[in-house]
Amino acid sequence: MNREETLDGLRQSPKVDVCVIGGGINGISVFRELALQGVNVLLVEKHDYCSGASAALSRMVHGGLRYLENGEFKLVQESLMERERLLRNAPHYVAPLPTTVPVFDIFSGLGNGIVRFLGLTRRPSRRGAVAIKAGLCIYDFLIRKRAMMPLHQFRSRRATLAKWPALNPDIRSSATYYDAWVSHPERLGIELLDDGLSAQPQARALNYAEITGKAGGYALRDSIGGALVAIEPALIINATGGWIDITNNTLLMPDARPAPLMGGTKGSHLIIDNTALHDALGGHMIYYENEDGRICILFPYLGKVLVGSTDIRVEDPETVRCEADERDYILQSLAFVLPGIEIRPEEISFQFSGVRPLPASTDSFTGRIPRDHFCTVIDADDGGAAVVCMIGGKWTTFRSFGELAADIALERLGRQRQISTADRAIGGGRRFPLDRAAWIAEAAAGKGLPAARMAALFSRYGTEAEAIASFIAAAPDASMPHADYSARELLFLIRNEAVERLDDVLLRRTTLAISGDLSLQMVDAVLDLIATERSWTPAQREAERARFLTLLRERHGVAESTLFERNEQRSMECETTAKSG
Numbered sequence: 340m341n342r343e344e345t346l347d348g349l350r351q352s353p354k355v356d357v358c359v360i361g362g363g364i365n366g367i368s369v370f371r372e373l374a375l376q377g378v379n380v381l382l383v384e385k386h387d388y389c390s391g392a393s394a395a396l397s398r399m400v401h402g403g404l405r406y407l408e409n410g411e412f413k414l415v416q417e418s419l420m421e422r423e424r425l426l427r428n429a430p431h432y433v434a435p436l437p438t439t440v441p442v443f444d445i446f447s448g449l450g451n452g453i454v455r456f457l458g459l460t461r462r463p464s465r466r467g468a469v470a471i472k473a474g475l476c477i478y479d480f481l482i483r484k485r486a487m488m489p490l491h492q493f494r495s496r497r498a499t500l501a502k503w504p505a506l507n508p509d510i511r512s513s514a515t516y517y518d519a520w521v522s523h524p525e526r527l528g529i530e531l532l533d534d535g536l537s538a539q540p541q542a543r544a545l546n547y548a549e550i551t552g553k554a555g556g557y558a559l560r561d562s563i564g565g566a567l568v569a570i571e572p573a574l575i576i577n578a579t580g581g582w583i584d585i586t587n588n589t590l591l592m593p594d595a596r597p598a599p600l601m602g603g604t605k606g607s608h609l610i611i612d613n614t615a616l617h618d619a620l621g622g623h624m625i626y627y628e629n630e631d632g633r634i635c636i637l638f639p640y641l642g643k644v645l646v647g648s649t650d651i652r653v654e655d656p657e658t659v660r661c662e663a664d665e666r667d668y669i670l671q672s673l674a675f676v677l678p679g680i681e682i683r684p685e686e687i688s689f690q691f692s693g694v695r696p697l698p699a700s701t702d703s704f705t706g707r708i709p710r711d712h713f714c715t716v717i718d719a720d721d722g723g724a725a726v727v728c729m730i731g732g733k734w735t736t737f738r739s740f741g742e743l744a745a746d747i748a749l750e751r752l753g754r755q756r757q758i759s760t761a762d763r764a765i766g767g768g769r770r771f772p773l774d775r776a777a778w779i780a781e782a783a784a785g786k787g788l789p790a791a792r793m794a795a796l797f798s799r800y801g802t803e804a805e806a807i808a809s810f811i812a813a814a815p816d817a818s819m820p821h822a823d824y825s826a827r828e829l830l831f832l833i834r835n836e837a838v839e840r841l842d843d844v845l846l847r848r849t850t851l852a853i854s855g856d857l858s859l860q861m862v863d864a865v866l867d868l869i870a871t872e873r874s875w876t877p878a879q880r881e882a883e884r885a886r887f888l889t890l891l892r893e894r895h896g897v898a899e900s901t902l903f904e905r906n907e908q909r910s911m912e913c914e915t916t917a918k919s920g
């Protein structure tokens with residue numbers, strides 16, 4: 340169902356059981372849950388799917404080791420269970436991540452951790468070996484029945500520095516345990532969305548659209564075509580994360596609005612292109628404390644290194660970006676844990692920032708704000724629909740949070756749950772092969788593509804690569820400035836994944852920008868594909884190009900001159916390859 344068909348369907352039948360506002364990972368999750376139960380559900384996202392906090396996560400899929408200090412045992416256990424499910428249900432995007440904690444003391448932080456656990460202090464402090472050992476033992480205990488990865492282990496100072504010689508030599512020991520990471524979080528969101536849309540025809544979704552109106556009258560405004568369509572939802576689910584209070588102000592009359600529900604904090608991350616840094620990690624994530632006691636992370640990500648993050652209160656989630664002082668803080672923390680590695684400014688190939696959707700809190704120490712999730716229901720007395728607000732949550736628990744909100748909605752509708760998603764494979768994780776090489780070879784032969792091309796598709800889409808390969812093989816293809824992509828592959832994404840803007844493709848449907856592989860030639864080549872598909876005028880094309888380059892510069896620290904330099908670099912690489920061939 341395309342955009343116009345969705346709008347026409349709403350014009351003909353404006354009644355919907357549930358309208359989910361917010362197309363981040365939590366909104367998509369509850370949409371999928373309800374669609375699978377046969378509910379007439381509409382998802383509306385103001386921008387693009389997974390373009391807010393769901394595009395700015397640390398790429399970790401974890402239980403939350405440090406949440407144990409806050410006494411959030413239930414959250415940690417739930418997170419670990421959901422982590423295990425994602426490893427099984429989305430093996431194409433979620434994989435184990437060995438994680439090493441440098442330990443600088445033995446008993447430090449033990450007493451302060453106990454009083455923090457009891458709620459008697461808010462001050463962060465360094466954790467010593469005893470405190471870390473206690474936390475990891477609890478971590479192992481919570482997953483003892485369904486553990487898919489090894490238990491933790493400690494290393495002496497000598498063994499640690501032998502394996503990671505670049506680490507700060509002041510360490511006393513280290514601990515290694517396993518969590519997981521997600522390579523393409525935005526793509527996983529698209530696959531969840533597709534799962535819901537495929538469930539039944541009454542499941543519909545629109546990006547670049549907003550819900551307006553109060554007092555029983557609601558309308559959907561299409562930001563692409565400008566259409567205004569009346570809708571009549573029986574129930575609304577507010578899944579807008581850091582925008583929850585702003586959204587409630589558009590849905591509820593002043594006397595029905597609750598006290599502020601959201602108190603999000605900003606987390607910023609850098610992607611660094613430094614070979615020495617990448618190699619120093621030895622394939623592990625380093626989960627370390629900066630000198631002020633704040634937890635930081637760095638791990639190999641798509642050939643580069645991801646490092647972060649900050650934790651700063653914000654008022655306006657719409658304008659967050661990684662500021663200069665945050666970059667300085669992250670680089671200072673990196674210099675502390677790996678003092679011999681120097682990072683030059685030009686080696687920061689990408690940066691991103693997002694708002695953690697935390698519940699409202701007056702706590703001066705942001706690390707003490709609970710990371711758990713819950714729902715608040717606001718009943719309207721003016722004839723409007725009740726609003727279920729999804730508060731809090733973390734990326735790892737999107738499925739269980741969506742399940743919780745969906746069950747509240749089903750109870751309100753007098754419906755019964757029919758399907759559980761606990762063990763339901765996601766997108767390219769379906770029919771995932773034990774022997775990847777054999778699957779790739781067979782699929783390549785069946786579709787008439789080179790094995791290397793099929794392997795690249797499999798790395799990006801899992802078993803969904805087969806459908807994309809069929810599309811590629813169905814008509815003449817054309818090369819793109821980035822040799823790993825072709826015109827037909829990108830056309831498949833544009834035609835089938837609700838692409839309306841250039842950044843939809845370059846920032847979210849692919850990893851071209853975040854991986855530092857985006858050049859100015861690739862920007863223009865993809866822009867030409869979208870402009871042709873959407874019948875844009877030359878003026879519209881140029882306006883979109885300027886908008887995207889501004890977004891890339893202001894939000895992600897990538898200047899047009901950097902993209903141009905990548906053109907030159909790729910040209911030289913192609914010449915070298917041609918000569919060697």
